[in-house]
Amino acid sequence: MIQDKANTPAAARFHWSDFFETWGGLMALVGLAAFCALFPGTREHFLNPENIRNIIHQNAFIGIIAVGMTFVIISGGIDLSVGSMAALIGGLSILAMNKVIGLTETPVGVYPPIKYLIGANLSEGLGVVCACAVAPPIGIALGLLNGVLITKGRIAPFIVTLGGFAGYRSIILAIADGGEVRSSSFNLFEAMSSPRHGIPLPGYQAGERLVELNITWPIVVFLLIAIAAQIALSHTRFGRYVIAVGSNETAARYSAISVDRVRIIAYALIGLCTGIAALLLASRLNSVGASNTGNLFELDAIAAVVIGGTRLSGGRGRIWGTVCGVLILGMIDNMLLLAEVSAYWQGLVKAGVILLAVLLQRSRAL
Amino acid sequence: MLREPLLTISDLTKDYPAVRAVDHLSLTINRGEVHGIIGENGAGKSTLMKMLSGLERPTTGSITFAGRPLHLRTAADAMRAGIAMIHQELNLIGELSVADNIFLGRERTTAGLVDHGATETAALKLLNQLGSSIPPRTRVKRLSIAEAQLVEVAKALSCEARLLIMDEPTAVLSERETVALFRVMNQLRLQGVTIIYISHILPEVRKLCDRITVLRDGKFVQTVEPREASESDLAKLMVGRDLGDLYPKRGVHRSEKVLEVRNVFVEGFVRGAGLDLHRGEIVGLAGLVGSGRTEFAEAIAGLRRRRSGSVSVKGAPVRLRHPLDAVRCGLAYLSEDRKERGLHLDLSVVENSTLANLRAYGRILLRRRARIKAAQSHAARLGTRLRHVGQRVASLSGGNQQKVALAKWLDTRPEILLLDEPTRGVDIGAKQEIYQLIHALAAEGRAILLISSEMPELLGLCHRILVMRQGRIVGALAGERATEGDIMHLAAGLRESRVA
Numbered sequence: 027m028i029q030d031k032a033n034t035p036a037a038a039r040f041h042w043s044d045f046f047e048t049w050g051g052l053m054a055l056v057g058l059a060a061f062c063a064l065f066p067g068t069r070e071h072f073l074n075p076e077n078i079r080n081i082i083h084q085n086a087f088i089g090i091i092a093v094g095m096t097f098v099i100i101s102g103g104i105d106l107s108v109g110s111m112a113a114l115i116g117g118l119s120i121l122a123m124n125k126v127i128g129l130t131e132t133p134v135g136v137y138p139p140i141k142y143l144i145g146a147n148l149s150e151g152l153g154v155v156c157a158c159a160v161a162p163p164i165g166i167a168l169g170l171l172n173g174v175l176i177t178k179g180r181i182a183p184f185i186v187t188l189g190g191f192a193g194y195r196s197i198i199l200a201i202a203d204g205g206e207v208r209s210s211s212f213n214l215f216e217a218m219s220s221p222r223h224g225i226p227l228p229g230y231q232a233g234e235r236l237v238e239l240n241i242t243w244p245i246v247v248f249l250l251i252a253i254a255a256q257i258a259l260s261h262t263r264f265g266r267y268v269i270a271v272g273s274n275e276t277a278a279r280y281s282a283i284s285v286d287r288v289r290i291i292a293y294a295l296i297g298l299c300t301g302i303a304a305l306l307l308a309s310r311l312n313s314v315g316a317s318n319t320g321n322l323f324e325l326d327a328i329a330a331v332v333i334g335g336t337r338l339s340g341g342r343g344r345i346w347g348t349v350c351g352v353l354i355l356g357m358i359d360n361m362l363l364l365a366e367v368s369a370y371w372q373g374l375v376k377a378g379v380i381l382l383a384v385l386l387q388r389s390r391a392l
Numbered sequence: 393m394l395r396e397p398l399l400t401i402s403d404l405t406k407d408y409p410a411v412r413a414v415d416h417l418s419l420t421i422n423r424g425e426v427h428g429i430i431g432e433n434g435a436g437k438s439t440l441m442k443m444l445s446g447l448e449r450p451t452t453g454s455i456t457f458a459g460r461p462l463h464l465r466t467a468a469d470a471m472r473a474g475i476a477m478i479h480q481e482l483n484l485i486g487e488l489s490v491a492d493n494i495f496l497g498r499e500r501t502t503a504g505l506v507d508h509g510a511t512e513t514a515a516l517k518l519l520n521q522l523g524s525s526i527p528p529r530t531r532v533k534r535l536s537i538a539e540a541q542l543v544e545v546a547k548a549l550s551c552e553a554r555l556l557i558m559d560e561p562t563a564v565l566s567e568r569e570t571v572a573l574f575r576v577m578n579q580l581r582l583q584g585v586t587i588i589y590i591s592h593i594l595p596e597v598r599k600l601c602d603r604i605t606v607l608r609d610g611k612f613v614q615t616v617e618p619r620e621a622s623e624s625d626l627a628k629l630m631v632g633r634d635l636g637d638l639y640p641k642r643g644v645h646r647s648e649k650v651l652e653v654r655n656v657f658v659e660g661f662v663r664g665a666g667l668d669l670h671r672g673e674i675v676g677l678a679g680l681v682g683s684g685r686t687e688f689a690e691a692i693a694g695l696r697r698r699r700s701g702s703v704s705v706k707g708a709p710v711r712l713r714h715p716l717d718a719v720r721c722g723l724a725y726l727s728e729d730r731k732e733r734g735l736h737l738d739l740s741v742v743e744n745s746t747l748a749n750l751r752a753y754g755r756i757l758l759r760r761r762a763r764i765k766a767a768q769s770h771a772a773r774l775g776t777r778l779r780h781v782g783q784r785v786a787s788l789s790g791g792n793q794q795k796v797a798l799a800k801w802l803d804t805r806p807e808i809l810l811l812d813e814p815t816r817g818v819d820i821g822a823k824q825e826i827y828q829l830i831h832a833l834a835a836e837g838r839a840i841l842l843i844s845s846e847m848p849e850l851l852g853l854c855h856r857i858l859v860m861r862q863g864r865i866v867g868a869l870a871g872e873r874a875t876e877g878d879i880m881h882l883a884a885g886l887r888e889s890r891v892a
Contacts, residue, residue, distance in 0.1 A: 106647055237756075261757045263750045273738045280695065280733040281748045281800065282715035341738055 094296030103342030107190025112320035169297020173290035272340025404453030428601035476548030626693030639852030656701030791822025
């Protein structure tokens with residue numbers, strides 16, 4: 027192919043902003059980790075494998091949602107309903123689980139003999155399976171609802187999901203009567219996201235103590251979802267369509283892409299992610315607080331996506347960036363905790379990091 | 393007219409790190425003349441204009457304006473010096489009134505408040521001066537593009553601009569609007585305003601300009617007077633080689649009918665239009681802007697809701713309700729609006745070239761190699777000039793962008809191509825390549841509908857030319873025998889002819 031002189035200049039020049047746009051998220055993550063590892067206040071505990079495992083574990087829940095959020099934002103949308111949705115789905119799946127446990131365990135149910143046919147553990151197992159079976163479909167359904175209202179109803183994503191934000195929270199508050207939905211599983215449900223379960227790592231000696239670490243199930247789920255999502259984004263038709271729709275919706279329509287369908291699927295996907303995160307979140311505390319579970323998750327998820335280098339107006343983004351963003355936010359909390367800084371300052375530090383990240387990654391074209 | 397120089401450019405060079413965009417350029421623009429500047433994309437026209445309007449600073453060389461050396465740092469400096477640029481994309485605020493737009497940033501005030509009365513009176517005076525009857529209170533978003541352009545000119549005059557730079561102003565105008573704009577420009581010339589006029593459309597440049605300067609590869613080639621140089625002379629100077637015959641010889645088409653469209657109605661645009669396309673045939677669709685050509689084609693391609701109408705492909709009736717239906721029938725529509733509808737400027741050449749046909753690159757996971765290879769082979773066939781296929785389309789010139797847009801549709805292997813203004817905003821070299829491509833596609837047995845406002849193009853390429861007016865096909869002409877006059881008569885409704 028022939029060199030086109032006229033087009034060479036702008037693209038051939040090296041720009042720091044291009045560099046930051048691509049690698050900023052990863053650099054920030056590494057930089058922050060290095061800082062934590064060296065800073066006197068935190069270095070003692072930060073590099074401890076258990077601490078690092080805990081950072082990832084604690085942020086896996088928001089991470090799963092943020093992966094879904096990345097698709098929605100790249101497609102040119104936004105979803106503010108995920109926090110409330112997580113509380114609602116968590117609450118509903120616990121209720122479903124309790125129902126199954128109740129039916130199979132106590133003589134009050136329609137089929138009392140079942141209790142005698144199966145033991146209590148099996149009953150609890152059935153309950154947990156039921157919870158796992160209901161959470162993702164509810165998430166998909168709620169996501170579809172958002173997507174259909176946005177595309178077919180032609181209402182701005184911000185408005186529709188703001189409605190979800192208020193509405194879903196209100197439903198779970200009404201169900202739980204303002205309190206919490208408690209699980210009647212003894213320990214099986216909790217085991218799903220307990221730090222004591224998961225894929226065991228080789229133990230190591232810390233002084234006198236032998237530490238045995240697990241890669242917890244939320245971490246496993248988070249990583250699997252992130253990997254699948256990155257592959258979907260870069261190597262499937264749907265992923266390329268999401269980018270095309272976010273970059274220029276009209277041109278996408280003229281390229282014979284079913285724009286509405288792509289956008290609806292993106293919302294269904296974040297619904298699915300929220301459903302999975304809600305399930306793990308409910309199991310983490312073995313209950314769902316109607317007023318506080320999932321509170322502000324939407325903002326943390328959006329922050330993680332933006333820190334990861336995804337353009338808020340759509341058309342460009344990456345999943346691994348979001349993963350970096352989630353970990354950066356998690357590390358800030360951890361760092362401040364280790365340095366014994368008051369938790370009240372966390373918000374300010376996060377605000378600074380978000381602004382700095384966006385400042386470094388802003389595109390030359392703007 | 394007195395030949396007194398207003399603007400003298402001497403030995404001007406602009407270097408970008410990898411390329412010299414303007415190369416030791418010297419040029420004189422006389423007071424009160426309309427000076428045409430032509431050149432292929434990449435010839436340095438836009439860089440030169442950017443330097444004149446304060447958006448870029450020259451590397452070396454000097455500019456003298458009205459006897460004084462000109463040092464521009466910002467666009468506002470240029471304004472103050474009396475140089476106004478009217479960009480292709482107009483810089484007006486849709487929600488504000490015409491008057492407010494004209495005096496934007498220089499509001500007429502009394503006691504610190506905007507004096508709407510005085511603003512409107514002043515605006516009215518300016519608009520009258522231009523022979524326009526736009527009410528100054530109208531909001532700009534209600535104006536046509538031609539009217540908005542006049543508002544830009546009025547804005548320039550309100551700053552007492554002595555040099556007006558117009559960048560392809562007629563590319564977005566209809567025939568009639570172009571005539572009106574030329575009248576305004578002639579009037580301005582009489583008032584002593586100097587105009588630099590950049591355009592691709594050679595007949596217009598020759599008709600309008602007092603002198604024409606040709607640029608090539610950032611260098612000055614020649615300044616000529618219109619009567620000294622024919623269009624083909626100008627084209628030769630621009631390209632630097634002999635273009636030969638611009639249009640390839642017409643091929644023969646077969647009788648097999650591949651597309652039959654009957655009685656299409658689109659609310660507000662198309663009122664019962666129909667056409668037939670045969671294998672290997674190039675059919676032109678002429679008509680003034682607003683005659684419903686684009687809407688008709690979009691309705692066929694499933695992009696617009698039809699109230700009625702039937703489409704058959706190769707004898708079988710098809711339902712085209714979604715653009716995807718059209719693609720599946722082997723039908724492709726190239727939009728006239730390359731930047732908004734035709735391409736994703738932000739995305740790469742590969743992404744754009746394969747976007748409409750991703751199904752062909754894998755059921756679940758897309759084969760990256762295959763996509764790259766496809767994009768490369770399209771680029772090679774179309775002669776797209778690019779560094780690599782991962783390059784963003786926005787960084788390509790107009791002609792090369794258009795080739796990528798074409799590649800996207802060729803990738804779907806269409807049998808029927810509806811090409812809407814395929815050479816708009818494309819330089820003459822690329823134009824000729826696109827003509828060759830259209831010819832080759834027809835020779836391969838594809839049927840082509842060529843929608844165009846450039847009559848020579850229709851006359852040079854098409855087997856048949858359909859003329860559309862007010863949503864109807866009002867006439868069919870044989871491409872070899874028709875003249876521009878025939879088309880104009882039908883398009884303007886001066887004569888009815890037998891319907892195709």
